[in-house]
Amino acid sequence: MELDPFMLARMQFAANISFHILFPTITIGLCWVLLYFRVRFTLSGNKAWEYAYFFWVKIFALSFALGVVSGITMSFQFGTNWPGFMERAGNIAGPLLGYEVLTAFFLEASFLGIMLFGKDRVSNRVHLIACGLVALGTSFSAFWILSLNSWMQTPTGYRLEDGVFFVDSWWDVIFNPSFPYRLAHMFNASLLTAAFLIMGVSAWRAIRQVDGPATWQVMRTGALMAAVLAPLQIWIGDLHGLNTLEHQPAKIAAMEGVWETEKGAPLTLFGFPDEAEKTTHFAIKVPKFASLILTHEWDGELKGLNEFENESPPVAPVFWAFRIMVGVGMLMLFIGWWAVWGLFRGREQDFRETRVWLLRALSLMTFSGWIAVLAGWYVTEIGRQPWIVYGVMRTSEVVADHPSGMVLGTLLGYLSLYAFLLVSYIGALRYLSTKPARSLSLLPHYVNEVGVDPVDGISADANNADPAEKGER
Amino acid sequence: MDLSYWLPLFFAGAMGFSLLIYVMLDGYDLGIGMLLPFAEDDEKDVMIASIGPFWDANETWIVLGVGILLIAFPQAHSIVLTSLYLPVTIMLMGLILRGVSFDFRVKAGDDRKAMWNRLFALGSLIASVCQGWMVGAYVTGLTGDTMSTLFATLISLTLPALYIMLGAAWLLIKTEGELFKKAVRWGRMAVLPMGIGLLLVSVATPIVSSAIAEKWFSLPNALGLLPIPLSTGIAYAGLLWIFNSKKILFNGYAWLAFVALAVICVMASIGLGYSLFPDIVIGRMDIWTAASATESLLFTFWGAIVALPAILGYTIFIYRIFRGKATHLSYE
Numbered sequence: 001m002e003l004d005p006f007m008l009a010r011m012q013f014a015a016n017i018s019f020h021i022l023f024p025t026i027t028i029g030l031c032w033v034l035l036y037f038r039v040r041f042t043l044s045g046n047k048a049w050e051y052a053y054f055f056w057v058k059i060f061a062l063s064f065a066l067g068v069v070s071g072i073t074m075s076f077q078f079g080t081n082w083p084g085f086m087e088r089a090g091n092i093a094g095p096l097l098g099y100e101v102l103t104a105f106f107l108e109a110s111f112l113g114i115m116l117f118g119k120d121r122v123s124n125r126v127h128l129i130a131c132g133l134v135a136l137g138t139s140f141s142a143f144w145i146l147s148l149n150s151w152m153q154t155p156t157g158y159r160l161e162d163g164v165f166f167v168d169s170w171w172d173v174i175f176n177p178s179f180p181y182r183l184a185h186m187f188n189a190s191l192l193t194a195a196f197l198i199m200g201v202s203a204w205r206a207i208r209q210v211d212g213p214a215t216w217q218v219m220r221t222g223a224l225m226a227a228v229l230a231p232l233q234i235w236i237g238d239l240h241g242l243n244t245l246e247h248q249p250a251k252i253a254a255m256e257g258v259w260e261t262e263k264g265a266p267l268t269l270f271g272f273p274d275e276a277e278k279t280t281h282f283a284i285k286v287p288k289f290a291s292l293i294l295t296h297e298w299d300g301e302l303k304g305l306n307e308f309e310n311e312s313p314p315v316a317p318v319f320w321a322f323r324i325m326v327g328v329g330m331l332m333l334f335i336g337w338w339a340v341w342g343l344f345r346g347r348e349q350d351f352r353e354t355r356v357w358l359l360r361a362l363s364l365m366t367f368s369g370w371i372a373v374l375a376g377w378y379v380t381e382i383g384r385q386p387w388i389v390y391g392v393m394r395t396s397e398v399v400a401d402h403p404s405g406m407v408l409g410t411l412l413g414y415l416s417l418y419a420f421l422l423v424s425y426i427g428a429l430r431y432l433s434t435k436p437a438r439s440l441s442l443l444p445h446y447v448n449e450v451g452v453d454p455v456d457g458i459s460a461d462a463n464n465a466d467p468a469e470k471g472e473r
Numbered sequence: 474m475d476l477s478y479w480l481p482l483f484f485a486g487a488m489g490f491s492l493l494i495y496v497m498l499d500g501y502d503l504g505i506g507m508l509l510p511f512a513e514d515d516e517k518d519v520m521i522a523s524i525g526p527f528w529d530a531n532e533t534w535i536v537l538g539v540g541i542l543l544i545a546f547p548q549a550h551s552i553v554l555t556s557l558y559l560p561v562t563i564m565l566m567g568l569i570l571r572g573v574s575f576d577f578r579v580k581a582g583d584d585r586k587a588m589w590n591r592l593f594a595l596g597s598l599i600a601s602v603c604q605g606w607m608v609g610a611y612v613t614g615l616t617g618d619t620m621s622t623l624f625a626t627l628i629s630l631t632l633p634a635l636y637i638m639l640g641a642a643w644l645l646i647k648t649e650g651e652l653f654k655k656a657v658r659w660g661r662m663a664v665l666p667m668g669i670g671l672l673l674v675s676v677a678t679p680i681v682s683s684a685i686a687e688k689w690f691s692l693p694n695a696l697g698l699l700p701i702p703l704s705t706g707i708a709y710a711g712l713l714w715i716f717n718s719k720k721i722l723f724n725g726y727a728w729l730a731f732v733a734l735a736v737i738c739v740m741a742s743i744g745l746g747y748s749l750f751p752d753i754v755i756g757r758m759d760i761w762t763a764a765s766a767t768e769s770l771l772f773t774f775w776g777a778i779v780a781l782p783a784i785l786g787y788t789i790f791i792y793r794i795f796r797g798k799a800t801h802l803s804y805e
Contacts (some may be wrong), residue, residue: 044586059581061576062573062576062577062580064528064529065572065573065575066572066576067571068529068532068569068575069568069572071536071571072532072536072565072568073565073569074533075540075543076538076539076554076561076565078543078560079539079543079550079553079554079555080554080555080558080561083550083551083552083554083555086543086547086549086550086551087547087548090544090548090550090581090765090769091544091547091765091766091769092769094544094547094765094773095485095544095769095773095776096544097540097543097544097779098540098541098544098773098776099773099776101533101536101537101540102776102777102781102784103776103780104782105533105536105537106530106533106537106780106784106787106788107787108533109529109533109787110529110530110533110784110791111787111791112529112530112789113525113526113527113529113794113795114525114791114794117525117526117795118526118794118795121794121795122794138504138717139529166766166768166769167768167769167772169765169771171603180796196526204711213692222628255799272705312583329616332501336495375698394474400551400555400558400560402555406558406559410558410559413562413566415564417566421569421573424573424577424581427581427582428576428577428580428581428582429580429705431582434579435705
């Protein structure tokens, strides 16, 4: 393979942003879930909610730290990898990123201190407010960065002078046509990711028999979230798709593998797109369905890739990523409903024996949100190529001309660092989840039944728990 | 009032301010990171506890500083970051290692704690050295010749010494007992290298750049600028005195060491700002050439004058909540 510096720069940026997005995806959703746990505890006084908070806030802190450090990398890489982008689109990208730093980064990073370590130092009310501000901060952050990303997909509100973008209307820049859909889709994706993460870890704890009452409460919370949000996500995704058809038809053509413009286009469920021969091998097709889904008419016309010579994205990755995203989404819907069905009937004490398959399925789905989110982003970002600002500026025009050896070296450096961190992250989650749940202490006779060491896991006295359980950082 | 003149000036000031705050705040937690290997295991926990609630927000100041460079001076942003590609990348890896070690050291199991402690120290060291290198390369105009390489090497050794001093001074505020005494010893060891480094940098800057020499040593400028080296000198003398006076250290005035260091940082950045102004890429581009379109700057300006005071406000609020000696951090 020839090492093209342009491809290397893209791969490096993709590696960084793919690694980065894993963690905000968790924290944006998980933060609201944590706030919910705190509110439930405050209202009910039920200790189980508080223990649920204590357990998940550690995972939140860890995810947040990974999100922050990989996010700092992003803020530098706009300049190191795509200097042309900032030189020419800086008038638009700059302020949007600036508002993200000013309204979101400081808010979340500052109040995180109180959220994590301030419980003894402030009143419950101030602590609740701090949690709320961190949740708001993470969501503001998503708002601004998605606004910028959406503007790159569907640019409006600008004028060009000598190849440089200037703003005509901030309103049109921020609320560009694809922004509301992308924001809703991503925000919902975060909540879904968090839902399956909390269910998956809880299920794993139940399988390992270290679960307490809080574990099941958390699992039920996740199940309700998933059951409601998964269908909602499919609906939002459909709207997002219609919006994309209107503004980025080439992306849709690649997603659906439509090579030639046709009326009543069939839906390709599966197949192997071949760009050289402009065909999809071994395609399994449902007649007219693509037209029906995208135009809501049996004989609606879909533009094919033939209409976008040199302006269409690579087909296979977009085609595949789209199917992975949709597949995982459907699986989430099915398992979410199954979980509600399984967890809200019958005796909780028996669930370990009676819900074995559900628990296994849930624990396998722990990181399903990550897969769907990454696949979805690959659809939308690879699908935007060859443009960096859709229809206006090509990615190849703005790349930095670093020697490819140097970019390859740093790329390998990043990749090994990220692999190491990902393994460590999942290892830490496993480690935290193997400890007996604190909420076991809420069951007075539980000790004798399972024989777990009361000092290690079940003691109500926080002082003699081990340091990691106490969560000092 | 001419906005196209004043707005770049405002953002240049805001950028300098953010980077100054960054050096003082993240400086102490990077310093503590570098000092970590020299402490006993239980002391390490206290040292980490002393920075636990703050480090995330501290690190955000560099994002703001680089963010302003990106927002307000995109032309300069791409020149600077393209030239500094390698040190920036290595620094980022250092910051990543350090930031995650913070959490992993207590969440990945006791048998891994020692490894994460080491990575925390290593990451802090790498980030500090690279930042010094970047400052040095930047001040000499990103030319990459022998002189500027030497200069960058010099600063990449000085900045960690400053950070270590800040870290030791922070420990004087946040700790007591044996660790406090250790912090005094660390401070005494680092104060001289830091002083020599700062002196050499001050001497070397005008030698490396004749434009800077011109600004400092022509009359009447030289007289008006006198307070800068003078107050730096006084603060440094004060620092030596504080670290060698049991009376000050052990009677609740040890926080003065941090104040003296803050004075040195403030003076150094005023001096640096004066040397560079009005260039943003030295000898190549001034702040007005590099600036974004005025309407874009104005849009960010309105956000900044509302948000910055709020940020400062809640930063102070949070430092107040966590004031006093550090105790073991607990999520509960």
